[in-house]
Amino acid sequence: MQRIHNFNISPEEYYARGKKNDFPRLDVCPCCSYPSILPRHGFYWRNALFRNSYFRIPVLRLKCPSCGKTISFLPDFLLPYFQYSLEYILEAAKKYIEERKATTYYQLLQFYRYRFLRNLNRIEAFFRDQGYRGFIPEKDKAIKLLKLIGAFPKAKTFAKRFQDHFQHNFMAN
């Protein structure tokens, strides 16, 4: 299981701290509710790509001694399974959907757009579950939902809450 965690630091700082970061703990297994502090189970390394920079960063894993599942804490500037940062992805999807402008290479854009459009109904359901009662037009749904998600860094909160709510990211397959 991947969790999105707000470390409250910049990607640069996250990278600089490496394995010495202030990582969260879990007192209860989120998979089986086993009531014990979950021991650490090493790190995995992943890429974090930004418009003009690139980091390779450690992600902490915990492992439940009861059910054997692992739980990892992804910093909230990333999305599970995406190498590019949340900021980059949202910006690219937004530019392409709203303005039809290509800011990055075409195939990647098509992919982001496809994934975003594919999740539109789930994203709408999320906002409804959160109590949003405003009108969402069927025709311009993508643009309306992009507005509700908002710009980075506000969108980090959305991505984390969506993940907590549905247990997958808002750009999931």
Ligand SMILES: [Zn+2]
């Ligand atoms: Zn467990």
